[in-house]
Structures are given as C-alpha cells and as structure tokens.
Amino acid sequence: MTAIEVAGLRKSYGAREVLHGISFEVRTGEVFALLGPNGAGKTTTVEILEGYRARDAGDVRVLGQDPGRPAPHIRARIGIVLQSSAVYQLLSVQEIVELFAGYYPSPRSPAEVIELVGLGERRDARVRTLSGGQLRRLDLALALVGDPELVFLDEPTTGFDPAARRQAWETIRDLRSLGKSILLTTHYMEEAHRLADRVAILRRGEIVGTGSPRELLAGHAGVEIRFRRNGREVVIDTEEPTRVLNELTGKALAEGVELEGLEVHRRTLEDVYLELTREARE
Amino acid sequence: MRLFLHELRVQQVLFWRNREAAFFSFLFPIILLLVLGSVYSEPIEGVQASTYLLVGLIGYGIAATAFAGLAITLVVRRETGLLKRVRGTPLGPGTYLGAVIGSEVIVIALQVVAQLLVGRLLFDADWPRAPGSFAFAVALGAAALAALGIAVTALVRSAEGSSAVVNAIYLPMAFISGAFFSTQEMPAFLEAISEILPLTHLLDVIRSTFVAGEGLGASTGDIAGVAVWGLLGLVVAVRMFRWAPREGITSG
Numbered sequence: 001m002t003a004i005e006v007a008g009l010r011k012s013y014g015a016r017e018v019l020h021g022i023s024f025e026v027r028t029g030e031v032f033a034l035l036g037p038n039g040a041g042k043t044t045t046v047e048i049l050e051g052y053r054a055r056d057a058g059d060v061r062v063l064g065q066d067p068g069r070p071a072p073h074i075r076a077r078i079g080i081v082l083q084s085s086a087v088y089q090l091l092s093v094q095e096i097v098e099l100f101a102g103y104y105p106s107p108r109s110p111a112e113v114i115e116l117v118g119l120g121e122r123r124d125a126r127v128r129t130l131s132g133g134q135l136r137r138l139d140l141a142l143a144l145v146g147d148p149e150l151v152f153l154d155e156p157t158t159g160f161d162p163a164a165r166r167q168a169w170e171t172i173r174d175l176r177s178l179g180k181s182i183l184l185t186t187h188y189m190e191e192a193h194r195l196a197d198r199v200a201i202l203r204r205g206e207i208v209g210t211g212s213p214r215e216l217l218a219g220h221a222g223v224e225i226r227f228r229r230n231g232r233e234v235v236i237d238t239e240e241p242t243r244v245l246n247e248l249t250g251k252a253l254a255e256g257v258e259l260e261g262l263e264v265h266r267r268t269l270e271d272v273y274l275e276l277t278r279e280a281r282e
Numbered sequence: 283m284r285l286f287l288h289e290l291r292v293q294q295v296l297f298w299r300n301r302e303a304a305f306f307s308f309l310f311p312i313i314l315l316l317v318l319g320s321v322y323s324e325p326i327e328g329v330q331a332s333t334y335l336l337v338g339l340i341g342y343g344i345a346a347t348a349f350a351g352l353a354i355t356l357v358v359r360r361e362t363g364l365l366k367r368v369r370g371t372p373l374g375p376g377t378y379l380g381a382v383i384g385s386e387v388i389v390i391a392l393q394v395v396a397q398l399l400v401g402r403l404l405f406d407a408d409w410p411r412a413p414g415s416f417a418f419a420v421a422l423g424a425a426a427l428a429a430l431g432i433a434v435t436a437l438v439r440s441a442e443g444s445s446a447v448v449n450a451i452y453l454p455m456a457f458i459s460g461a462f463f464s465t466q467e468m469p470a471f472l473e474a475i476s477e478i479l480p481l482t483h484l485l486d487v488i489r490s491t492f493v494a495g496e497g498l499g500a501s502t503g504d505i506a507g508v509a510v511w512g513l514l515g516l517v518v519a520v521r522m523f524r525w526a527p528r529e530g531i532t533s534g
Contacts (some may be wrong), residue, residue: 052370075370080367082367082370085363085364087367090300099292102285103373104371
C-alpha cells in the first residue's frame, strides 16, 4: 500500500521550472522526509500534494486520489501543518481546537490532542499569548484533531528549542506507531535521521538521493579521520577505521610524535546531504 | 448542512470576540444616528427628519458592516494564511463563503434592531410601516453586500491596503446613494451613477417598505437591482476568491 505516489511531477512558475519531473512514493505507515536546501522545491511539492497548487505535468496520487481534483472527503483523511499560517488570535487553545474538530466527521477528543502536543497547561490561553514554539504545537494539534491517516508536516520544528524538538519527535513517533503515514520536510538532518524511515533529497527541483538513512550512508565511506601533520590538515575517508587507525597510531608511537587534533567521525546523514547538495550552494 | 451551521457558529464567535471590529462596524452606524439625529430637525423630502435619517443609516450600516467590514476581515484572514488553513479542512469553499454571508445577515439583523430602538427611543422615529417586507429588504441587502464584500477582496493585494481600497469604494457609494442626505439636488452625472449603485436600490426598497409601508411588489425593480448586484458579487466571489496569501513563489 502506498499513501502517496508521485511520478514525473513538473511545476513551473512563469518561465522558471522548479520541479523537473520528480518521482517518489510514501508507503502507508512510514515517515518519509523530504530534504533539501531553501528553494529546492520542497514546499512546492508538498503544496501540490496537499491540493493547494496545481501541477503542470506528472501523475500524483494521495490516498489513491488526485489532489488536483477537489474531493472534499479526502481532506477529512489528511492533516496539514503548513510552513506558516496564522490562527484566530482571539480564541483560546481549547476553543480553536474544538472549532477545528467540528470540521471533521470523526475527530479525536480536543482535550486529548492538546495534551498530546504538550499544550495542556496552556489550554485556556489566548492564541496571541503563545510563544513561537507553542504556536507550532498548536499547528500540530489542529492537523491531528481530525484523526487523519496521512499527515503533512512542513518544517514542523523550525524555531523549537532542543527540549521542544525532542517532544515533537516523540509525538511524531507516536503517530507512526498508530499507523499514520507522515510526509515531513525539514532542514534538520538529525531530525530526518531519527524520525524518517526513508528520505529523498531534493536539489534544484530534482531528487538526487533517496532511500533509508542507512542506505544513503552506505553509498558513502563510513568514517572520516582527521589530524594535523606539520600544521597541515589531513583527512582520510575509510571504511576500515580500525586498521587505518592502528597503522596511524602505531607509526606515530614508533616515531614518538603526537597526532595533533586527532578526530574520528562517523559520517552522518548531514555529510551525505551536504555532499549531494553541494553544487546547489555554489 | 452540519458543516454550514458549524461554520456559521464559528463566524459568529469570531465576529463578537473581536470587540474592536465589532464595536466599529456595529456601533458606528448607531453613533452616526445619534450625532446626525441631533443635527437635523426639519422634514426631509416630506419625511420626518429622524425617520429619513434612520432609513439612510440602516442602509449605510449594511454597507459598512456586510461590505466594508467583511472585506477587510477576509483580506486579513487571507494574508495571514488563515483561509489557507481552513481550506485544508473538509469544509468546502462554498460552505465557508455561504456561512460568512449568513453570519453577516445575523449581525445586520441585530444592528438594525439596535438602530430602530435608538431611533425610536431617542428621536421619536417611526417603526417600519411594513415590517415583514422591511425585514426581507434588510436581509437581501445584507446578503448582496456581503457577496460584493467577498468579491472585492479579489481587488485587494495586501492587508495594509485593504481599508484604503474598501473605504474608497463604500464611502463614496454611501454618499452618492443618499445614505446621509437627499440626492435630489445632486448633479446629473452623479445621479446617473447613483441609479446604478446597489445601495441606491437597497435604500429605495427600505424607504418604500419602512416609510410608505408598501409591500415588496411596489419595488420589484429595485429588489431585482439589489439581487443582480448580489449575484454578480457571488459569481466574482466564486471565480476570483483567493484562499492563500500572495507570497514569494520562490520559497522552498
């Protein structure tokens, strides 16, 4: 079963093509992360899937339906956290979650959803008194109150402090364990690494890497060893760190010298991401 | 239908919770009535001054609340991304706009009752002579001007510019339509414009039912005029209404 299927998706704004025929799929029950630098086309892609923007070409299915053709009942089965969007400033957290619950045929309990996103103590606060991170959690509550099968999260933790980010990750893991499918965009590689079952890396409107974080890492050398010799930086990429380190340190000991600034660093998703998107930043 | 009623309730909560906006759009026509009612005393066009003013200010109030107030509110909701969020729920666009219009009719009904009471108690104005027909005229006018208020948001690009654009439309309309004074001595070209405007037709229906006590049959032409404007607004609203803010399309 697939929650989302995208094949040959193209989109232009005027003469500028921002999506050059991308393809990917999100399986039912998985967390799928779309990564890429600013301007890579992440939000455009997500907003086409959410039904906000029209595509120019390609085949797109969300829960089996074409998001370009309005079918109101499909909206009862998806939850959306937009990158930025206001809520009614003068209502309380409880009121607004209740109002949104009223839009859905079989909503979750508003009180429960407010607890779930960690706003229990702010339940009676007016929206305009919430902090940035709390507003973002309210966004999440509004996306979840309809009890969706598929949740779109466009940079859900931007602006969070580390503790709030951990809490949001817990919430997303909880959703996954409930069998929800989740499409996430993020700038934070750690977030993608910890949450995503699979990721796709988008660069200038093309997908330049896709797979599980482990698969993406496997295509690249495993460990990076750095040290300074005669003031010059030496970098060794290796998949056999034990042997290389043994040789290096053995040699240094025999010569009675110190390997200055020795660092051993397992390659992370961020390293792979930076490598794959490097051209775009230059 | 369930969603329509739900959204109607949402719209009512939002209108009354925003005390500033509720104050200005709801009480302003009543304050004008208090001020102008104290100024005029001679009969106007053969009608007791307070009754004449009351009729004009009821029309003005409908334009101020259902057209101007609504248009500005909707532009702000659009530009802050609120409408985009609502669009992501199962609530259909037609249901949303229908509930917005219905909510304005409720607000206008209360506003008109308040105006009638102030006019009666403080200035000894008449009650409407044909109350049923008068109520119909008010409801039709509120719905038509709300539809036009939704349509006009397509002309407005930013929240900052919304009150400038909207005021530039509805204030001259109120003057030219004769909401504040008799239009009998207006230059011919203004009179020609006046004859087209929706508020002129609406004021004519309200006058005919309120002052002369005539049934709706006596002003079918004006009722048609208001309805045509309302339908025009609806068509433009459905075709041109934008749900998302104008944003940099370059963003990720």
